[in-house]
Amino acid sequence: xxxxxxxxxxxxxxxxxxxxxxxxxxxxxxxxxxxxxxxxxxxxxxxxxxxxxxxxxxxxxxxxxxxxxxxxxxxxxxxxxxxxxxxxxxxxxxxxxxxxxxxxxxxxxxxxxxxxxxxxxxxxxxxxxxxxxxxxxxxxxxxxxxxxxxxxxxxxxxxxxxx
Ligand SMILES: [Zn+2]
Numbered sequence: 445x446x447x448x449x450x451x452x453x454x455x456x457x458x459x460x461x462x463x464x465x466x467x468x469x470x471x472x473x474x475x476x477x478x479x480x481x482x483x484x485x486x487x488x489x490x491x492x493x494x495x496x497x498x499x500x501x502x503x504x505x506x507x508x509x510x511x512x513x514x515x516x517x518x519x520x521x522x523x524x525x526x527x528x529x530x531x532x533x534x535x536x537x538x539x540x541x542x543x544x545x546x547x548x549x550x551x552x553x554x555x556x557x558x559x560x561x562x563x564x565x566x567x568x569x570x571x572x573x574x575x576x577x578x579x580x581x582x583x584x585x586x587x588x589x590x591x592x593x594x595x596x597x598x599x600x601x602x603x604x605x606x607x
Contacts, residue, residue, distance in 0.1 A: 445603055448476035449560065450514040452483040452506075457517055461549045465517065468553035469560060472574065472591060473599070477560075483516055496521035499532035502540050514538040515560055517552075521545070530555045530578055533562040551584055561591070565602040569595055 449469070453462055462479060469477040489501035499522040506516060515538065522542045524532050531541035539559035546552045554574065561575050569575035573592035578584045591599065 445475070445564075446513045448478045449473075449563075450480045450511070451477050452481060452514060452516040453479065454484060454516075454518040454520070455482045456519045457543060461543065461552055462517070464549040465553045465556050468589070469515075469557055472557050472589075473560065473564065475603075477515070485518060485520070491523055494521075494523045494526070494528070496523040496528065497542075498522075499524045499529060499540050503532060503534060503538060506540075507534075507537055512537055513563065515556060515563075516540045517543060517556065519543050530584070531559040533559040535562060535565060537563065539563050545581075550589070554587065554589055555584060557589075561595070561599075564599065566591075566595055566599055571595075 451466060466477045485497050485502055486505055489498045491498050497520050506514060520542060521544045522529050531539060533539035541556045541559050543552050555578060557574055558578060566575050568577045569592060571592040572588055573595055574588060574590055575595050576583060576587045
């Protein structure tokens with residue numbers, strides 16, 4: 445586990461949103477999340493048919509630069525294997541999440557935390573939990589803003605192993 449988790453933004457994300465997201469993540473995971481700068485998505489990752497960025501290509505770009513344990517929050521819509529998604533994450537590597545279609549900063553924070561949880565070794569959870577998969581907008585609105593007890597226990601075990 446790194447000393448802190450890196451957070452990149454595309455230049456259009458409002459400070460109000462980014463600050464809220466970082467505070468929310470600090471609360472949920474009890475570790476540091478630090479804004480490290482602006483990253484502009486490369487045009488080669490743009491899918492003009494879907495009018496969205498390809499999440500896998502963007503993540504590959506960041507990984508090829510040696511980045512790990514990072515969150516990249518962008519404003520444009522994302523596609524994964526041709527389907528629209530809120531975000532995409534790979535364990536240990538990083539995650540990219542889109543703020544498009546998110547009505548409030550609370551929803552952005554919840555969705556971001558779900559993907560960050562995956563990077564930090566958590567998996568989808570079936571309980572009433574922040575790690576519940578976002579199958580629809582309704583599940584995102586309804587799911588709680590905290591991890592369930594079993595995910596907290598799991599996360600604490602992962603933390604001990606890495607620190
Ligand atoms: Zn859970």
